[in-house]
Amino acid sequence: MTQDYQDGNALAGPLAELFTVDVTAATGRCVSCGHTGRVADLRVYAQAPGWVARCPGCEHVMLRLVRSPDAAWLDLQGTLSLRVPLPPA
Amino acid sequence: MGIVSPGFRRRRRDDDVELPPGQYLTQDFPVLSAGPTPNIPLDRWQFTISSEIGQEYQWTWDELLELPAEEPTVDIHCVTKWSKLGTTWRGVSLDLLMEEVETTADYALVHCYGGYTTNLPLEDLLDGKAWVVYEYEGSELAPQHGGPARLLVPHLYFWKSAKWVRGIQLQEFDEPGFWESVGYHNYGDPWREERYAGD
Numbered sequence: 001m002t003q004d005y006q007d008g009n010a011l012a013g014p015l016a017e018l019f020t021v022d023v024t025a026a027t028g029r030c031v032s033c034g035h036t037g038r039v040a041d042l043r044v045y046a047q048a049p050g051w052v053a054r055c056p057g058c059e060h061v062m063l064r065l066v067r068s069p070d071a072a073w074l075d076l077q078g079t080l081s082l083r084v085p086l087p088p089a
Numbered sequence: 090m091g092i093v094s095p096g097f098r099r100r101r102r103d104d105d106v107e108l109p110p111g112q113y114l115t116q117d118f119p120v121l122s123a124g125p126t127p128n129i130p131l132d133r134w135q136f137t138i139s140s141e142i143g144q145e146y147q148w149t150w151d152e153l154l155e156l157p158a159e160e161p162t163v164d165i166h167c168v169t170k171w172s173k174l175g176t177t178w179r180g181v182s183l184d185l186l187m188e189e190v191e192t193t194a195d196y197a198l199v200h201c202y203g204g205y206t207t208n209l210p211l212e213d214l215l216d217g218k219a220w221v222v223y224e225y226e227g228s229e230l231a232p233q234h235g236g237p238a239r240l241l242v243p244h245l246y247f248w249k250s251a252k253w254v255r256g257i258q259l260q261e262f263d264e265p266g267f268w269e270s271v272g273y274h275n276y277g278d279p280w281r282e283e284r285y286a287g288d
Contacts, residue, residue, distance in 0.1 A: 004122060045123050049168050049248055049268055052123040059125060061204075066272035068285040073272030 008042035014051055014065055018072060025085040039063075039082070047061035048068070106164070108172050109279035115171040119235045123267065127203040127253050130222060134237055136221060137256035141194045149184070150237065153221065156181045161220060163243035164242075166249070166279040178241055180222030183214040194259035198266060199240055202253040207266035208275070209242065209249055211259060218244055221254060246284070248278040 008024050016024045024040040035057030042053040042062060047051070050066035062078040078083075108114065134150040139237050148156075162177045197211045213219065223238045230236035235252030242249045248268050269275050274283040282288060 004120075004125065047119075048121050048123045049273060050123075050271065061124070064271045066268070068272060071272070071285075073286075075271045080211075080287060 004047070005043040005045050008040040008044055008053060008081070010040065010044040010046055011039065011042070011051060011053060011065070014067060014072075018066075021084050021086070023084070023086055027050060028062060029080040029082075030055040030057060030060055030062055031078050031080045033058035034073070034080075095274060097241065106174055109166050110282045111284075112166055112172040112279065115173055117171075118173060118234065119167070119169075119171060121167065121169065121248075122233070122252075123205060124203050129202050129237055129253065131237060136186075136238070138190055139258045140190060140192045140254065141259050141261050144191065145191055147184075153181060153223070154240070156185060159220060161222075161241065161243075163241070165243050165247050166267055166271065168246040168248055168277065168279075168284050172279075177226055178220065178222040179224035179227075180220040180238070180241065182217065183219040183221065186221065187215060190259070192259045194261050196260045196263045197206065197262050198258045198260060199249075199251045199254060200258060201251050201256050205251055205253070205267050207249050207251050208264055208269055209245065210263075210276075213245065214257070218242065230265045244278075246274075246279050248273065249277055 004076060012024045023076050027036060028039050029036045029063055033055060035055050041056055043056055045052040050064055052061055053063040055062050066076040067075040097187045098271045103253060136153060158179050159182050160177060160179050162175055164174045165176055166172045179276055182230040195211055197214055219242045221238050222241045225234060233237045238254055240251045240254045265275060272286055274285055274288055277283050
């Protein structure tokens with residue numbers, strides 16, 4: 001059976017519309033199982049009406065993103081926290 | 090032989106049909122999924138309608154197949170803009186499944202194996218408008234298209250026709266489902282092009 005998801009790098013483009021940092025380089029913690037890993041390692045289902053990113057540990061939905069012609073909706077209720085690497089202040 | 094062959098005068102149905110605004114015609118059957126395809130053993134499959142007071146009405150796979158089936162042929166319209174015409178399904182009408190259900194609820198929240206949900210007014214599931222289907226074009230419904238059974242509500246965008254359906258919660262209040270809670274239209278009438286919240 002063919003793999004029906006992509007890795008989290010598929011989120012780089014759509015998230016770049018919303019954030020100035022590269023969110024795929026951030027480390028996220030799953031609200032369901034506590035798995036901690038890079039957003040780039042999430043399982044992204046993009047053959048859908050939006051982007052759905054799931055935890056590679058338990059498949060819980062960690063992020064949803066919907067883009068209409070004039071707005072975006074971002075849901076992170078499945079992500080307990082995001083650690084975003086930044087240059088020294 | 091006449092000058093004009095009848096073949097030139099006959100028009101394919103696809104040319105005649107009017108599509109909802111913004112839609113294009115496809116002959117394929119694209120697969121859209123928000124998650125992995127669940128593996129649902131038929132001996133563990135169950136479909137449950139739960140009323141607003143907690144009364145449950147359940148069917149096993151064998152019980153579903155024993156119910157009188159219908160074969161609706163319908164056009165389907167995906168919010169990602171493809172439409173597919175004249176699709177034929179086989180399954181059980183929601184009118185039949187709801188026959189013994191006592192409820193005064195106005196809303197339904199559809200639940201699926203794999204966790205997907207979608208919401209709609211209960212009246213949109215009744216009066217010959219919705220089915221639980223388990224065959225597509227004469228064959229058992231493939232898992233990637235929602236098998237063993239999916240909801241079919243063809244008068245609304247196809248995200249309402251939930252794949253891998255396992256139950257319907259009847260409610261007195263409306264509760265947004267998986268896509269409705271993140272920007273998609275709460276109702277989703279393709280003829281009014283109700284794609285996104287606010288359309």
